[in-house]
Amino acid sequence: xxxxxxxxxxxxxxxxxxxxxxxxxxxxxxxxxxxxxxxxxxxxxxxxxxxxxxxxxxxxxxxxxxxxxxxxxxxxxxxxxxxxxxxxxxxxxxxxxxxxxxxxxxxxxxxxxxxxxxxxxxxxxxxxxxxxxxxxxxxxxxxxxxxxxxxxxxxxxxxxxxxxxxxxxxxxxxxxxxxxxxxxxxxxxxxxxxxxxxxxxxxxxxxxxxxxxxxxxxxxxxxxxxxxxxxxxxxxxxxxxxxxxxxxxxxxxxxxxxxxxxxxxxxxxxxxxxxxxxxxxxxxxxxxxxxxxxxxxxxxxxxxxxxxxxxxxxxxxxxxxxxxxxxxxxxxxxxxxxxxxxxxx
Amino acid sequence: xxxxxxxxxxxxxxxxxxxxxxxxxxxxxxxxxxxxxxxxxxxxxxxxxxxxxxxxxxxxxxxxxxxxxxxxxxxxxxxxxxxxxxxxxxxxxxxxxxxxxxxxxxxxxxxxxxxxxxxxxxxxxxxxxxxxxxxxxxxxxxxxxxxxxxxxxxxxxxxxxxxxxxxxxxxxxxxxxxxxxxxxxxxxxxxxxxxxxxxxxxxxxxxxxxxxxxxxxxxxxxxxxxxxxxxxxxxxxxxxxxxxxxxxxxxxxxxxxxxxxxxxxxxxxxxxxxxxxxxxxxxxxxxxxxxxxxxxxxxxxxxxxxxxxxxxxxxxxxxxxxxxxxxxxxxxxxxxxxxxxxxxx
DNA sequence: GTGAAAGCGCTAACAT
DNA sequence: ATGTTAGCGCTTTCAC
Numbered sequence: 001x002x003x004x005x006x007x008x009x010x011x012x013x014x015x016x017x018x019x020x021x022x023x024x025x026x027x028x029x030x031x032x033x034x035x036x037x038x039x040x041x042x043x044x045x046x047x048x049x050x051x052x053x054x055x056x057x058x059x060x061x062x063x064x065x066x067x068x069x070x071x072x073x074x075x076x077x078x079x080x081x082x083x084x085x086x087x088x089x090x091x092x093x094x095x096x097x098x099x100x101x102x103x104x105x106x107x108x109x110x111x112x113x114x115x116x117x118x119x120x121x122x123x124x125x126x127x128x129x130x131x132x133x134x135x136x137x138x139x140x141x142x143x144x145x146x147x148x149x150x151x152x153x154x155x156x157x158x159x160x161x162x163x164x165x166x167x168x169x170x171x172x173x174x175x176x177x178x179x180x181x182x183x184x185x186x187x188x189x190x191x192x193x194x195x196x197x198x199x200x201x202x203x204x205x206x207x208x209x210x211x212x213x214x215x216x217x218x219x220x221x222x223x224x225x226x227x228x229x230x231x232x233x234x235x236x237x238x239x240x241x242x243x244x245x246x247x248x249x250x251x252x253x254x255x256x257x258x259x260x261x262x263x264x265x266x267x268x269x270x271x272x273x274x275x276x277x278x279x280x281x282x283x284x285x286x287x288x289x290x291x292x293x294x295x296x297x298x299x300x301x302x303x304x305x306x307x308x309x310x311x312x313x314x315x316x317x318x319x320x321x322x323x324x325x326x327x328x329x330x331x332x333x334x335x336x337x338x339x340x341x342x343x344x345x
Numbered sequence: 346x347x348x349x350x351x352x353x354x355x356x357x358x359x360x361x362x363x364x365x366x367x368x369x370x371x372x373x374x375x376x377x378x379x380x381x382x383x384x385x386x387x388x389x390x391x392x393x394x395x396x397x398x399x400x401x402x403x404x405x406x407x408x409x410x411x412x413x414x415x416x417x418x419x420x421x422x423x424x425x426x427x428x429x430x431x432x433x434x435x436x437x438x439x440x441x442x443x444x445x446x447x448x449x450x451x452x453x454x455x456x457x458x459x460x461x462x463x464x465x466x467x468x469x470x471x472x473x474x475x476x477x478x479x480x481x482x483x484x485x486x487x488x489x490x491x492x493x494x495x496x497x498x499x500x501x502x503x504x505x506x507x508x509x510x511x512x513x514x515x516x517x518x519x520x521x522x523x524x525x526x527x528x529x530x531x532x533x534x535x536x537x538x539x540x541x542x543x544x545x546x547x548x549x550x551x552x553x554x555x556x557x558x559x560x561x562x563x564x565x566x567x568x569x570x571x572x573x574x575x576x577x578x579x580x581x582x583x584x585x586x587x588x589x590x591x592x593x594x595x596x597x598x599x600x601x602x603x604x605x606x607x608x609x610x611x612x613x614x615x616x617x618x619x620x621x622x623x624x625x626x627x628x629x630x631x632x633x634x635x636x637x638x639x640x641x642x643x644x645x646x647x648x649x650x651x652x653x654x655x656x657x658x659x660x661x662x663x664x665x666x667x668x669x670x671x672x673x674x675x676x677x678x679x680x681x682x683x684x685x686x687x688x689x690x
Numbered sequence: 691g692t693g694a695a696a697g698c699g700c701t702a703a704c705a706t
Numbered sequence: 707a708t709g710t711t712a713g714c715g716c717t718t719t720c721a722c
Contacts (some may be wrong), residue, residue, distance in 0.1 A: 051462040055400040056699035059714040099444040117396040401715035
């Protein structure tokens with residue numbers, strides 16, 4: 001295989017005896033080219049399979065038509081769906097996607113931020129690890145707009161699109177209370193992020209509104225053991241372990257609000273092992289509405305998250321920011337998730 | 346926020362009264378710079394937050410240190426895991442990742458191929474849609490090496506890494522036969538791809554080896570209704586619909602080999618609705634070993650796929666190809682998947 | 691050890 | 707309608 005050198009404008013120009021500039025204008029659709037020349041150029045470009053070089057273009061134009069996407073873990077179905085929202089939407093508008101995975105590590109995130117700068121992306125959509133954000137300030141200072149997705153970093157004044165998690169957990173809890181639950185516990189990942197904080201707040205508010213007591217002790221932290229293996233998909237395993245204790249104890253709650261559907265799955269198993277079953281022995285609400293949730297036994301009541309839509313909105317926010325400049329006020333958008341009632345409650 | 350212009354080599358050079366060239370050499374770690382100058386340059390670079398511009402670099406060096414990843418659907422957990430294998434492995438070697446989603450559409454794939462060329466990636470890892478491949482020939486001809494992942498395009502003489510699906514289905518089927526099954530059916534997506542062809546071949550071979558009859562009629566095609574919505578995650582819905590018929594019919598088979606774990610989930614539901622249950626009424630083997638498989642009720646016997654490892658190998662193959670050039674013989678690697686026996690058989 | 695000059699592929703400004 | 711020139715930010719000769 002002869003490593004044919006990439007075709008350049010110059011190849012077309014010399015072949016046709018015109019200047020590089022004319023070729024550029026013809027291909028760029030500028031009007032100051034005669035029909036005849038344009039046709040010849042188009043034909044030759046087609047013949048030799050010419051494709052413009054983004055890097056050269058980017059250098060001149062100051063835009064690479066690329067957006068960076070920084071996410072924590074593509075194996076989390078929510079983020080996979082987020083990609084599914086972002087990629088086609090961005091592509092439809094002419095943007096390529098540079099993907100970086102942080103795996104909840106600030107160190108990785110710092111590197112990702114620098115990589116964004118190296119690659120001179122037009123802008124970035126970021127699911128921040130949270131905890132340290134100096135590198136994002138630097139990215140912003142370099143004139144690269146950031147849209148935070150799912151998790152916000154309020155101090156930076158960036159655009160944001162995510163879920164109203166407080167509402168989601170509030171509705172879940174209210175639903176459980178309406179179904180007769182009095183003692184409710186919450187299972188959440190052990191991550192210091194705004195999404196979880198929101199859900200916990202929603203839970204407490206719903207309890208308070210119903211005149212029911214609730215305390216920090218009702219919120220159980222599920223270790224996700226990231227140290228085992230960098231970027232495992234979510235596992236029901238830890239929730240199962242915790243669920244066993246929770247189910248075995250003397251003071252089993254009436255219901256559990258799980259931070260995601262995987263945790264709910266672990267609970268199902270813990271229940272089944274003792275011959276128990278949702279919702280009779282323990283009502284369970286999930287979070288995320290994973291494709292399998294409707295097919296669990298019993299089908300899981302859970303909160304549906306418009307992940308795709310969030311991805312699309314993130315792109316829209318970013319492109320709008322690119323048009324409007326950094327001085328326009330940041331837009332914060334929080335979509336309302338919907339409780340899907342099935343048979344586990 | 347003042348849209349601070351990006352720092353360039355020149356900014357450092359003028360600030361320090363040296364030439365751009367010297368700065369470049371200092372930062373590039375070349376030795377023809379005095380310790381003193383180097384230190385001053387480093388300090389200033391740090392101070393103004395200098396980050397080199399990949400596009401300029403790529404133009405002169407001929408490499409953007411970027412690899413393209415073309416996949417069909419990140420919501421398929423197998424591909425999500427593939428990303429999890431590729432991204433950190435590539436990043437560790439200094440490569441950025443440009444992601445393109447084709448959603449099983451040849452048209453999208455053609456565009457992705459062109460985009461790869463525009464972006465002048467060093468190479469690409471591709472899960473091909475299969476069916477039309479002229480655009481890949483063009484990419485290859487432009488000197489961009491391709492590694493096919495999971496699905497091969499044998500004619501192109503590219504490197505390949507995937508699964509020995511024939512073996513996976515063979516073992517599944519053999520396992521079912523050993524457990525007493527005589528009439529076995531296969532459920533597969535309605536896609537004309539090599540992975541499915543491999544599994545079907547493995548099934549037939551296992552049946553033949555056991556002296557059992559099997560025909561095309563035993564392979565049921567599950568429509569995935571991609572037209573409904575572009576890039577939905579996999580759904581158990583269709584398999585459930587088909588499963589209902591399969592379970593209701595007079596001649597229910599003894600066992601089913603499902604093409605993926607989602608189909609198995611749909612079957613579970615179809616069974617449960619009639620008060621039936623695996624494995625007693627119908628033995629079921631899944632494919633993929635999704636994180637939830639072990640937590641289904643009963644836990645699903647399924648074939649574990651080393652998706653992460655495939656991603657890492659794909660990167661290795663690509664980098665090796667980048668070193669060795671296009672003339673070295675293509676390497677084809679097929680990993681052996683492992684049957685995980687649980688309670689559904 | 692350092693600088694000046696050239697050029698990667700492209701587009702924009704300014705001729706003609 | 708077309709060509710010439712300049713320059714995007716960087717690295718690589720080649721002088722000194």
